[in-house]
Amino acid sequence: MLGYLLIILLLAIIIANSLLNLGRMTRITNVILSTDQQALALEKQMVDSFLSLVRNAQKYQVTNDQAFRQLSERSAADFREAIRQLLPKLLSPEETALAARIQNSYRGYSALLEKALDSLDPEYLSPTEREAKDKNAEDVTGALNELAAWRQQRITDETQELRGIGSRAILMVQILVAVSLVAAAVIAFVVTRGINAPLRKITKMTTVVSVGDFGQHIALDSPPELAELARSFNHMSDKLKQLDEMKSGFISHVSHELRTPLASIKEANSLLLEGARGPVPEEQRRFLVIVEQASAKLMTLINNLLDLSKMEAGMMEYSFSLADIRPILAHGLKGIEVLAERKGVTLTSLFPKTLPKAWMDINKMQQVVDNLLSNAVKYTPEGQRIEVIADIYQPTEADGMEKQGGLHLGVSISDTGIGIPPEYQARIFDKFQEIKRKGIPEVKGSGLGLSIARNIILAHGGRIRVKSAPGVGSTFTFVIPVERRREPRESSGEKDA
Ligand code: ADP
Numbered sequence: 001m002l003g004y005l006l007i008i009l010l011l012a013i014i015i016a017n018s019l020l021n022l023g024r025m026t027r028i029t030n031v032i033l034s035t036d037q038q039a040l041a042l043e044k045q046m047v048d049s050f051l052s053l054v055r056n057a058q059k060y061q062v063t064n065d066q067a068f069r070q071l072s073e074r075s076a077a078d079f080r081e082a083i084r085q086l087l088p089k090l091l092s093p094e095e096t097a098l099a100a101r102i103q104n105s106y107r108g109y110s111a112l113l114e115k116a117l118d119s120l121d122p123e124y125l126s127p128t129e130r131e132a133k134d135k136n137a138e139d140v141t142g143a144l145n146e147l148a149a150w151r152q153q154r155i156t157d158e159t160q161e162l163r164g165i166g167s168r169a170i171l172m173v174q175i176l177v178a179v180s181l182v183a184a185a186v187i188a189f190v191v192t193r194g195i196n197a198p199l200r201k202i203t204k205m206t207t208v209v210s211v212g213d214f215g216q217h218i219a220l221d222s223p224p225e226l227a228e229l230a231r232s233f234n235h236m237s238d239k240l241k242q243l244d245e246m247k248s249g250f251i252s253h254v255s256h257e258l259r260t261p262l263a264s265i266k267e268a269n270s271l272l273l274e275g276a277r278g279p280v281p282e283e284q285r286r287f288l289v290i291v292e293q294a295s296a297k298l299m300t301l302i303n304n305l306l307d308l309s310k311m312e313a314g315m316m317e318y319s320f321s322l323a324d325i326r327p328i329l330a331h332g333l334k335g336i337e338v339l340a341e342r343k344g345v346t347l348t349s350l351f352p353k354t355l356p357k358a359w360m361d362i363n364k365m366q367q368v369v370d371n372l373l374s375n376a377v378k379y380t381p382e383g384q385r386i387e388v389i390a391d392i393y394q395p396t397e398a399d400g401m402e403k404q405g406g407l408h409l410g411v412s413i414s415d416t417g418i419g420i421p422p423e424y425q426a427r428i429f430d431k432f433q434e435i436k437r438k439g440i441p442e443v444k445g446s447g448l449g450l451s452i453a454r455n456i457i458l459a460h461g462g463r464i465r466v467k468s469a470p471g472v473g474s475t476f477t478f479v480i481p482v483e484r485r486r487e488p489r490e491s492s493g494e495k496d497a
Contacts, residue, residue, distance in 0.1 A: 003187035010180040014173060021169035028158050028165075036155050039089040042082045043148045049079040050106075050140055057113055069117065076110065095150050102143045109136035198226045202233060212430055215241035252309035255302045262302065266295045304448045308431060311455040318364060318459055320484070322357040325365070325409060329388050332369035336377045336386075345380050349388040356392070358409045359484040364456045368464075371449035372413045372476050378443055379474070380417030387414045399463045399479050407482035408462075412475050419470040428466065429454040437470070453478075 056072035059065070083103065090096050112133040116125050125133065198220050205218045216237050220230035272280065273288045280288065310316040333347055340347050376386045393410025395401045420428060424435045431451040436442070457464045462480035 003191050007180065007184050007187060010176065010183060014176045014180065017172055017176065018169065021165055021172075025162055025165055025169075028162050032155055032158050035089050035091070036151055036158070039086060040148060040151045040155070042086045042089070043144060043151060046079055046082045046086070046102075047141065047144050047148075049075045049082060050137075050144070053079060054137060057117060060117060072117075079106070091154070092150070095147060098143050098147045098150070102140055102147070105136040105139035105143065109133055109140060112136070194223060195226070198223070198230070202226070202230065205233065205237075209237055209240065211427065212244075214244050248309050248312050251305055252313075255305040255309070259299070259302050259306070262295055262299055266292070266299065269295065301446050301448075304446060304452060308448055308452055308455065311452070311459070316455075316459070318361040320359055320361055323360050323362050323365070324355065324357050325360070325390055325411060326351045326355060328362065328366050328369055329390060329411065331366060332373045333388060335370060336373050339377050340386065343377065343380070344382045345377060346385045347388075348385065351390050352392075355390060355409070356407060356482050358480055358482045360460055360480065361456075364459075368453040368456050368478065369411075369413075371453045375449060375476075376413055376415040376417065376474075378445070380415040384416040384473075386416075388412070389414075393479050395463075395479055399465065401463050401479065404481065408479050409482055410477060410479045412477040414473060414475040416473040419472050419474055420466065420468040421470050425466055425468060429464070 053072050053075035056068045056075060060068035060072060083099065083106075087099060090099055112125060112129055115129075116133070201218055201220065205216055208216050214237055217234045218230040220227045269288055269291045271277070273285065273292065307316065329349065329351070333349060337347065373386070373388075380386060388411070390409065390411045393408045395404060395408055418437065418440055420435065421437065424433070427433050428435070429450045432447040433450075434442075434445075434447055454464050457478045457480065460480045462478055464476065464478040466474055466476050468474035
């Protein structure tokens with residue numbers, strides 16, 4: 001608002017200045033047109049009338065023709081009328097003095113002329129009187145010329161003043177317009193930046209919240225409208241966090257409540273299978289095996305849900321020690337061997353002979369490897385390949401941990417399977433993510449495996465990412481620091497380290 005007011009103020013100054021100058025120029029032009037030009041015309045007319053008076057008087061004296069006398073009297077009347085009109089248009093004391101001189105000399109001349117004309121005798125006037133008459137006549141014309149010269153000078157001066165005002169006004173407008181343009185550009189820049197910077201902040205935070213990082217706040221005090229938007233955003237973010245916590249709490253509670261009866265079902269079922277209540281006919285055994293498998297699956301799902309709830313609440317306990325990753329990977333590969341063989345999927349692994357031990361929770365790391373390998377075998381069609389590589393690794397910008405020093409361990413699990421569409425790659429590590437693939441039958445899963453894997457890797461101070469192309473395959477890579485770290489992690493799930 002202040003910026004726009006400043007521009008309006010500058011415009012008002014330009015307009016006021018232009019109007020002021022135009023007013024002054026109009027006033028001067030009016031004086032020139034209405035007073036000066038008229039006065040000049042009157043002065044010229046007086047010269048003409050006086051000369052005509054003198055000439056006609058002389059002609060009358062020579063010819064004694066009454067017409068000339070009348071003509072001379074009309075010229076005298078014209079002269080007197082002109083001087084009457086001129087008097088109010090005189091602007092300086094010098095001009096008024098000249099006018100008084102003209103009137104005096106004219107009166108002197110006129111009295112002597114009357115006398116001479118009445119007598120009709122050229123010798124009637126004494127030589128002194130004749131001389132005085134001629135001198136008066138000369139004085140009238142001389143003073144009239146002086147008066148005209150004064151007026152001419154005034155017109156020249158006023159025209160010059162007009163020119164001066166005009167060029168000063170143009171310069172002033174040019175300066176003010178230049179200042180206004182610069183001010184408008186600066187104000188537009190400042191105003192736009194003042195809106196864009198907070199908008200960028202809001203957009204960035206919206207992206208953060210949209211990927212599930214709730215409870216984030218935007219600190220914005222101005223401009224007021226955007227500060228209001230930021231406050232609403234913060235409120236929404238808090239509410240989302242609250243809801244997310246409520247949902248996690250609910251899942252955790254329900255899972256917990258389900259586990260005890262399920263454990264009883266499993267236990268009772270295995271007692272029946274073991275023949276604790278007498279021999280089990282083959283037909284019944286088949287059903288009991290189905291119950292056993294289903295309850296094992298359900299138990300895994302419930303355990304995964306509980307694990308994830310604990311990790312998200314920062315309650316998961318880790319027990320860290322220095323361990324070799326190779327046996328963990330080998331154990332994971334062994335776990336999918338039968339399935340891979342059945343599908344005709346080739347398993348290969350590439351580990352260096354010596355690999356430093358890294359600071360990890362062995363069981364949790366096994367869980368990560370098992371999750372990644374079971375996905376690989378699940379989403380890789382018959383006759384394809386799965387490859388596991390582990391080595392010393394230098395983190396890059398893509399890992400989001402390039403500034404960390406020290407040794408790192410990198411593990412990648414690649415498959416030549418169905419791949420993951422690009423639009424899903426950023427969110428498959430979020431819980432309950434399912435991918436709809438065109439033309440590929442859906443493989444039912446819980447959508448928890450990758451989320452648990454990411455939580456565990458983050459708790460190790462590491463990062464996990466995926467590189468994948470549909471129809472070509474996927475490579476999941478995780479990187480963990482070899483040494484124990486003490487700085488805060490993205491997940492606060494670690495209790496031990
Ligand atoms: P799920 O239990 O559903 O497999 P995950 O969290 O382990 O849950 O995986 C999430 C989704 O990511 C899966 O539904 C699957 O579509 C996709 N995915 C995971 N690993 C692979 C892989 N190796 N190849 C193709 N898609 C995969």
